[in-house]
Amino acid sequence: xxxxxxxxxxYTLLFLLTTFIMNAQKLSKAExxxxxxxxxxxxxxxxxxxxxxxxxxxxxxxxGVKEVGMVFKEQFDAINFRTKWIEMPPEVNRSGHLFAETFxxxxxxxxxxxxxxxxxxKDSPFxxxxxxxxxxxxxxxxxxxxGNVIVLYALKALYENNLLNDxxxxxxxxxxxxxxxxxxxxxxKDLIDSAKKSEIALGFETSTGFNYATVARRGSSSWxxxxxxxxxxxxxxxxxxxxxxAIFETSRILNSFYNEIKGEEFLTFNPGIILGGTNIKFDxxxxxxxxxxxxxxxxxTVVTKGxxxxxxxxQKERVRAEMKSIVKNxxxxxxxxxxxxxxxxxxxxxxxxxxxxxxLNEVSIxxxxxxxxxxxxxxxxxxxxxxxxxxxxxxxxxxxMGTGAHTPEETLDxxxxxxxxxxxxxxxxxxxxx
Ligand SMILES: [Zn+2]
Numbered sequence: 001x002x003x004x005x006x007x008x009x010x011y012t013l014l015f016l017l018t019t020f021i022m023n024a025q026k027l028s029k030a031e032x033x034x035x036x037x038x039x040x041x042x043x044x045x046x047x048x049x050x051x052x053x054x055x056x057x058x059x060x061x062x063x064g065v066k067e068v069g070m071v072f073k074e075q076f077d078a079i080n081f082r083t084k085w086i087e088m089p090p091e092v093n094r095s096g097h098l099f100a101e102t103f104x105x106x107x108x109x110x111x112x113x114x115x116x117x118x119x120x121x122k123d124s125p126f127x128x129x130x131x132x133x134x135x136x137x138x139x140x141x142x143x144x145x146x147g148n149v150i151v152l153y154a155l156k157a158l159y160e161n162n163l164l165n166d167x168x169x170x171x172x173x174x175x176x177x178x179x180x181x182x183x184x185x186x187x188x189k190d191l192i193d194s195a196k197k198s199e200i201a202l203g204f205e206t207s208t209g210f211n212y213a214t215v216a217r218r219g220s221s222s223w224x225x226x227x228x229x230x231x232x233x234x235x236x237x238x239x240x241x242x243x244x245x246a247i248f249e250t251s252r253i254l255n256s257f258y259n260e261i262k263g264e265e266f267l268t269f270n271p272g273i274i275l276g277g278t279n280i281k282f283d284x285x286x287x288x289x290x291x292x293x294x295x296x297x298x299x300x301t302v303v304t305k306g307x308x309x310x311x312x313x314x315q316k317e318r319v320r321a322e323m324k325s326i327v328k329n330x331x332x333x334x335x336x337x338x339x340x341x342x343x344x345x346x347x348x349x350x351x352x353x354x355x356x357x358x359x360l361n362e363v364s365i366x367x368x369x370x371x372x373x374x375x376x377x378x379x380x381x382x383x384x385x386x387x388x389x390x391x392x393x394x395x396x397x398x399x400x401m402g403t404g405a406h407t408p409e410e411t412l413d414x415x416x417x418x419x420x421x422x423x424x425x426x427x428x429x430x431x432x433x434x
Pocket of ligand 1: 206
């Protein structure tokens with residue numbers, strides 16, 4: 001070995017050693033204890049996950065959803081949270097929610113959001129938890145019983161080290177995230193009330209990548225366009241007496257939406273179904289319908305149903321106004337009306353959300369887990385955090401890594417499960433010690 005190579009190796013080793021020591025120093029004594037607890041509890045966390053995945057909790061299996069809630073309830077009781085099961089009234093036709101709370105004044109007041117239900121109902125062939133190598137299979141492993149277990153085991157680690165004393169934390173596990181109970185002011189009341197008592201909300205929906213978190217997600221709403229024309233013989237179409245007909249008018253409107261409104265960042269709108277002719281029938285419940293018309297009759301009626309996704313209330317309102325102004329510019333002898341219905345509000349990329357991301361990023365770097373960046377809001381669907389985003393700073397996508405959510409191939413990556421639990425626990429610890 002020549003001397004310059006030896007020096008190089010010595011320097012490299014020195015560098016590695018210093019980085020190691022620096023990293024080791026980035027975690028406080030208390031934080032190191034949290035990490036040890038999580039490592040000690042890892043096997044038990046996987047067993048617990050298996051237990052809850054094996055209880056079917058499709059949204060409409062009300063009993064199953066509650067049963068999963070009760071299994072979690074017992075665990076939260078054991079770490080000194082005050083728990084309650086909130087039944088939904090019969091008209092909402094959903095199971096209910098589990099809330100768990102610990103009371104205090106220390107640091108930030110935190111709301112942790114999960115959901116107990118899955119898209120796999122009782123008649124689904126996909127019911128069993130299975131592990132093969134580093135992958136766990138099962139309904140809700142990834143979306144999101146895995147995320148709920150991260151919440152529980154992160155808090156458990158804090159509790160075991162007496163680090164939850166005087167903290168104000170609410171855990172909200174809803175029972176109907178996959179198909180929200182209506183009206184929303186009943187089914188989301190408790191979640192929103194909890195947000196109003198909190199300063200920060202963390203959502204544990206499926207992670208979009210180990211090094212990403214969600215600081216914004218688009219809201220969604222629907223629209224319905226109804227156009228009327230004058231029924232007449234087709235030979236008279238375009239005439240002063242007959243006009244354009246409902247189908248040409250609908251085409252004008254949709255074409256103008258496409259040409260004049262499309263293109264803004266994070267904005268999409270999609271007509272999903274259209275029925276037109278002389279007479280039509282459409283059933284909103286089943287999203288099915290019939291149309292009758294003839295090629296020698298000027299069309300009398302057209303109905304189009306679509307969605308609208310947006311990044312802010314401002315964008316939503318502005319685009320709706322633009323759509324309305326296009327809709328009222330009618331072709332001869334036609335009338336048109338568009339109506340809108342709200343569903344999920346948008347979670348906007350606020351300064352507060354970005355600050356939370358910064359904190360998570362620091363935690364991740366201190367754990368040697370790499371940097372965490374903001375995920376593209378255009379690619380993320382709506383979720384429960386959207387309902388609380390207006391009241392608190394939010395971060396979502398803190399749940400498990402996996403694939404195939406909402407399909408019978410749903411998996412959970414077990415190699416990152418423990419790391420993500422550590423990240424969550426340290427984040428919570430730093431928030432309550434700020
Ligand atoms: Zn989910």
